[in-house]
Amino acid sequence: MSIVGGLEVFELDQGIADQLTEVSLNSSVQVRCGNSNSFMVTASTLIPLLQMFEMKGVYISASRGAAEVIQAFESVGIDVSQIQFIDLVSSGILGGTNIPYNNVHFVDSPIMLESILLRTLYILQTNQSERNFVFVDSVNALAIYNDDRMLAEYLHTFINTFRQQDVLSVILNVPDQTPPLVLSNLDLYCTDLVDRGQVVIH
Amino acid sequence: MQPAGMYSRDRCVTGVHGLDEILRGGIPYGSTVLAAGTCGSGKTTLGMEFLVRGANAGEACAHFTATEPSVKLLENIRQFAFFDMKMVDTGLINVFDMDVLYSWLGLEKSTFDLDDVHSLIKSIVDIVNTIGVTRLVIDSVTTLCYKIKSEQLIRDFLFTLGKKLATLGCTTILIAEITSATENAHWSSFGVEEAICDGIIVLGDIERMGHLLRFLQVVKMRGTSHSRAKHAIELTPLGVMLTPMLKWGAISDNVNRWGS
Amino acid sequence: MAKEIQFEAEDEEFFGKVGSFGVPKFDNEMRGGVPRGFTMIAFTDTGSGSELFAKQFVSPAEEAENTIYISTNEGQAEIVRIFQKYDWPLDINVRTIGEEYNSNVLEKELLASRYRLEGFRLEDIQRLAQTRFVDENNQDYLTEVTNEVMALGPYFRAVVDSLDFFLQRDDPARVVAMVRMLQAHAQMYRGLLFLTVSTDGLSPSIKQELASIADMVLSFQVRTIGTDFETSMMVSKFRNAPENLKILVFRVTPEEGITPETVERIA
Ligand SMILES: Nc1ncnc2c1ncn2[C@@H]1O[C@H](COP(=O)(O)OP(=O)(O)OP(=O)(O)O)[C@@H](O)[C@H]1O
Ligand SMILES: [Mg+2]
Numbered sequence: 001m002s003i004v005g006g007l008e009v010f011e012l013d014q015g016i017a018d019q020l021t022e023v024s025l026n027s028s029v030q031v032r033c034g035n036s037n038s039f040m041v042t043a044s045t046l047i048p049l050l051q052m053f054e055m056k057g058v059y060i061s062a063s064r065g066a067a068e069v070i071q072a073f074e075s076v077g078i079d080v081s082q083i084q085f086i087d088l089v090s091s092g093i094l095g096g097t098n099i100p101y102n103n104v105h106f107v108d109s110p111i112m113l114e115s116i117l118l119r120t121l122y123i124l125q126t127n128q129s130e131r132n133f134v135f136v137d138s139v140n141a142l143a144i145y146n147d148d149r150m151l152a153e154y155l156h157t158f159i160n161t162f163r164q165q166d167v168l169s170v171i172l173n174v175p176d177q178t179p180p181l182v183l184s185n186l187d188l189y190c191t192d193l194v195d196r197g198q199v200v201i202h
Numbered sequence: 203m204q205p206a207g208m209y210s211r212d213r214c215v216t217g218v219h220g221l222d223e224i225l226r227g228g229i230p231y232g233s234t235v236l237a238a239g240t241c242g243s244g245k246t247t248l249g250m251e252f253l254v255r256g257a258n259a260g261e262a263c264a265h266f267t268a269t270e271p272s273v274k275l276l277e278n279i280r281q282f283a284f285f286d287m288k289m290v291d292t293g294l295i296n297v298f299d300m301d302v303l304y305s306w307l308g309l310e311k312s313t314f315d316l317d318d319v320h321s322l323i324k325s326i327v328d329i330v331n332t333i334g335v336t337r338l339v340i341d342s343v344t345t346l347c348y349k350i351k352s353e354q355l356i357r358d359f360l361f362t363l364g365k366k367l368a369t370l371g372c373t374t375i376l377i378a379e380i381t382s383a384t385e386n387a388h389w390s391s392f393g394v395e396e397a398i399c400d401g402i403i404v405l406g407d408i409e410r411m412g413h414l415l416r417f418l419q420v421v422k423m424r425g426t427s428h429s430r431a432k433h434a435i436e437l438t439p440l441g442v443m444l445t446p447m448l449k450w451g452a453i454s455d456n457v458n459r460w461g462s
Numbered sequence: 463m464a465k466e467i468q469f470e471a472e473d474e475e476f477f478g479k480v481g482s483f484g485v486p487k488f489d490n491e492m493r494g495g496v497p498r499g500f501t502m503i504a505f506t507d508t509g510s511g512s513e514l515f516a517k518q519f520v521s522p523a524e525e526a527e528n529t530i531y532i533s534t535n536e537g538q539a540e541i542v543r544i545f546q547k548y549d550w551p552l553d554i555n556v557r558t559i560g561e562e563y564n565s566n567v568l569e570k571e572l573l574a575s576r577y578r579l580e581g582f583r584l585e586d587i588q589r590l591a592q593t594r595f596v597d598e599n600n601q602d603y604l605t606e607v608t609n610e611v612m613a614l615g616p617y618f619r620a621v622v623d624s625l626d627f628f629l630q631r632d633d634p635a636r637v638v639a640m641v642r643m644l645q646a647h648a649q650m651y652r653g654l655l656f657l658t659v660s661t662d663g664l665s666p667s668i669k670q671e672l673a674s675i676a677d678m679v680l681s682f683q684v685r686t687i688g689t690d691f692e693t694s695m696m697v698s699k700f701r702n703a704p705e706n707l708k709i710l711v712f713r714v715t716p717e718e719g720i721t722p723e724t725v726e727r728i729a
């Protein structure tokens with residue numbers, strides 16, 4: 001499958017969709033990528049969740065403002081109406097929260113990890129859907145702001161909370177930018193791994 | 203949230219998301235619980251949710267407000283998705299302005315004597331008894347106690363009120379305003395409330411690198427084991443939501459930053 | 463104040479240029495009486511007879527329904543008793559503010575003590591739960607009194623005895639503003655307005671302001687001479703008639719009420 005975007009045409013990674021057919025709602029998937037392919041990997045993960053599995057979800061954006069993420073998705077034709085965004089970046093910028101999307105929620109800072117969890121739970125409770133995912137973009141962005149031990153502890157709580165609630169958690173991670181302690185914990189807690197850490201040359 | 207049926211019957215199941223788990227099932231019936239918090243920490247919101255959840259379960263509830271006018275309170279209470287104006291119309295939720303109560307009792311003065319305190323207790327107990335109130339919130343007991351000048355009289359007031367309400371099976375939240383909720387703080391303004399009350403729930407903020415996170419902590423609750431950990435809270439239209447505060451998160455300085 | 467009042471020639475003749483003070487001997491001393499449209503302020507000592515003078519002032523009551531006696535100290539019964547004693551008309555309007563105020567306060571206190579002793583009944587509780595604001599018991603008597611006098615028509619006669627009640631409860635500036643409005647009303651409608659205020663605790667600046675608004679200023683005084691009391695009134699301002707400035711020593715007699723006895727001119 002290929003997507004014709006505004007300017008570019010790029011190949012979706014069909015392997016990810018295939019791999020996602022294997023996971024269940026109470027799984028937690030670590031998606032490893034590199035710097036250059038992160039958008040392609042993200043899109044290749046979200047499209048099957050939205051289109052094949054018809055899920056609703058929460059997208060936690062710690063690396064970029066939600067508006068930018070939405071625009072990028074829309075430019076490649078992804079319908080984001082079924083996704084609620086939690087934006088951890090824009091509150092830190094004056095005027096950053098003044099955006100024309102009503103599916104974006106703001107948390108003051110990426111260090112307010114508990115607030116992110118509670119906000120996600122709140123959104124999921126108001127979502128009228130049986131099949132939900134939570135997408136974290138990304139662990140390495142969270143690691144910029146948070147202490148390793150705290151982040152490791154958080155991921156543990158986070159993953160377990162959603163597993164208990166039968167909500168699929170998908171955690172994006174650029175491994176070489178993630179502290180070793182966090183990385184090893186993530187490996188431990190996640191049930192599945194999609195490894196696109198190396199850019200695959202077709 | 204756990205279904206109410208899982209808990210033993212001697213508990214008032216607050217219905218507040220997560221709080222019942224912390225309390226291993228709820229507040230023992232008839233307890234007087236001090237909800238002590240700094241300003242804007244969510245005391246009133248917690249108190250209101252406690253009542254609306256009770257009304258949802260068909261319980262008669264009363265709220266005595268001295269810190270904000272009942273009109274505003276009733277406006278704010280509408281934000282709860284589980285609130286229905288019928289609860290007020292049918293008399294399940296009764297909001298009383300302390301000002302009005304004082305005026306009716308001829309207590310428009312700055313200092314209450316023993317006689318005044320007793321008539322205040324009598325009228326609160328009267329109300330609870332007459333309409334069969336099982337959940338009561340006084341917001342706040344601090345502003346009320348400011349009018350009682352002696353520590354002994356405050357003690358008397360809280361003790362007598364607590365005892366009478368317990369006899370009536372009414373579970374009570376007394377809201378207290380405190381200036382600090384950190385480690386060595388007093389959980390009360392007058393120093394006597396915390397000893398007399400059956401339970402203490404502390405609400406406050408912790409600072410993490412310049413950002414304030416709201417927390418809730420159950421410091422004591424007679425008659426039940428409970429978690430004493432700090433829990434992060436969010437105030438949402440679905441009520442107060444709680445999650446355990448990250449153990450490492452309380453350490454705001456001395457951050458061991460990766461890569462530096 | 464562009465409003466022009468048309469006075470009937472017939473009325474002009476009936477009411478005349480001046481009205482009686484209600485005390486014939488005093489009228490004589492004041493060249494026939496008080497010019498219509500005058501506002502009078504009396505500064506009073508306790509026990510100086512000003513209350514009786516105030517009542518006597520309304521007794522001519524040319525039109526009973528256009529005459530009002532507002533008392534802040536006495537009750538209706540007491541006022542009626544005095545009017546009966548001197549055979550003054552009983553069909554004038556009488557308002558007793560002090561009595562109203564006390565009965566309001568008393569009623570509230572009685573209710574409070576009932577609640578305190580007997581507790582709340584179910585209907586009390588229901589009413590309490592629906593009462594969102596404290597029923598401010600400070601009824602605005604000042605505005606009420608002002609409106610009441612302002613509602614009177616041409617050639618009215620009005621007494622407020624005394625302004626103390628308002629000065630104690632309201633901002634004195636509001637009271638002065640009220641007096642100004644009433645003065646303008648009296649002037650425009652050729653009414654007669656008599657106001658008293660006790661000198662006890664009256665601030666010199668308020669006294670000064672009131673005196674400057676009034677067309678006529680009287681002071682009621684009591685002196686002890688040996689073992690006896692001597693009551694007198696001093697006319698210290700009389701617009702357009704300085705010859706009226708004088709001190710009159712008076713007694714209270716069962717026949718005439720205030721009875722002037724000796725006159726001294728103010729040098
Ligand atoms: N549904 C909500 N969503 C987000 N924030 C909320 C919500 N409800 C209340 N708040 C926030 O909670 C804060 C105050 O809550 P609340 O009145 O319960 O606190 P409080 O401890 O009683 O404060 P005070 O000391 O002023 O009495 C406000 O700052 C308000 O912004
Ligand atoms: Mg409050």
